[in-house]
Amino acid sequence: MTKLSVNINKIATLRNARGGNVPNLLTVAKDIEEFGAQGITIHPRPDERHIRYADARDLKNIVTTEYNIEGNPNQKFIELVLAIKPTQVTLVPDAEDAITSNAGWDTIKHQDFLKEVIQTFKSNNIRTSIFVDPISTIIEHAAKTGTDRIELYTESYAHNYSLATTAEEKEAAIAPFTKAALTANSVGLGINAGHDLSLDNIRYFKENVPNLLEVSIGHALICEALYLGIDNVINMYLHKLK
Numbered sequence: 020m021t022k023l024s025v026n027i028n029k030i031a032t033l034r035n036a037r038g039g040n041v042p043n044l045l046t047v048a049k050d051i052e053e054f055g056a057q058g059i060t061i062h063p064r065p066d067e068r069h070i071r072y073a074d075a076r077d078l079k080n081i082v083t084t085e086y087n088i089e090g091n092p093n094q095k096f097i098e099l100v101l102a103i104k105p106t107q108v109t110l111v112p113d114a115e116d117a118i119t120s121n122a123g124w125d126t127i128k129h130q131d132f133l134k135e136v137i138q139t140f141k142s143n144n145i146r147t148s149i150f151v152d153p154i155s156t157i158i159e160h161a162a163k164t165g166t167d168r169i170e171l172y173t174e175s176y177a178h179n180y181s182l183a184t185t186a187e188e189k190e191a192a193i194a195p196f197t198k199a200a201l202t203a204n205s206v207g208l209g210i211n212a213g214h215d216l217s218l219d220n221i222r223y224f225k226e227n228v229p230n231l232l233e234v235s236i237g238h239a240l241i242c243e244a245l246y247l248g249i250d251n252v253i254n255m256y257l258h259k260l261k
């Protein structure tokens with residue numbers, strides 16, 4: 020089974036637009052779990068443009084499914100995660116001014132740093148995942164950091180799949196991810212995935228990525244919910260992820 024973790028960054032973006040508390044992030048998180056999602060993901064960014072550090076702490080008392088916190092492990096982020104102790108921390112190497120996450124880790128260059136941070140989290144009983152591109156050597160070196168899982172950065176799949184008009188083009192879009200998953204399986208890493216996954220592309224991804232444990236989905240899911248309703252959309256994802 021592949022778990023669906025809903026990224027609620029965009030709910031916080033909407034709330035922050037008016038400076039008040041509408042929509043209420045905690046209520047939405049609770050409802051998302053009630054609608055069947057098996058996890059809540061947040062990605063607090065240093066400028067707190069959507070999720071605030073206080074939200075991350077408040078959610079700890081609300082989330083009863085898997086709580087996944089993503090971010091670049093600077094000192095402030097590490098302290099936040101250690102204070103909250105979520106189910107999982109996902110390390111993402113994003114620049115402070117990045118509009119959104121735009122690359123995976125270089126697990127060769129940052130091997131020592133990743134080892135140290137991952138050890139810190141794991142010794143606090145927090146599952147670790149690191150965000151990576153679907154490249155075999157990167158994944159083999161990810162295993163050497165001691166991380167429990169990797170999160171495959173799926174932007175290129177989503178982009179190429181959206182342009183594909185033939186079976187061959189769809190196969191070309193997914194091929195690096197199938198190969199990456201086989202590598203991850205062979206070195207004992209659990210596999211998560213995320214970024215730009217959507218109702219359009221999720222089923223083909225799930226069908227072609229062996230042992231996919233979890234997907235975190237935010238941007239597309241919230242956009243789809245504008246037309247279809249969030250309870251309905253969550254159920255559609257759960258159906259496609261069976």
Ligand SMILES: CC(=O)[C@@H](O)[C@H](O)COP(=O)(O)O
Pocket residue numbers: 026028029061062064089111118119120150213214215237
């Ligand atoms: C790690 C990742 O892939 C991201 O998708 C991220 O969590 C989304 O962040 P934004 O909502 O800030 O674009």
Ligand SMILES: NCC(=O)COP(=O)(O)O
Pocket residue numbers: 026060089170212213214215216235236237238239240
């Ligand atoms: N880790 C990916 C995530 O949480 C959501 O990414 P997106 O669906 O907002 O692109």
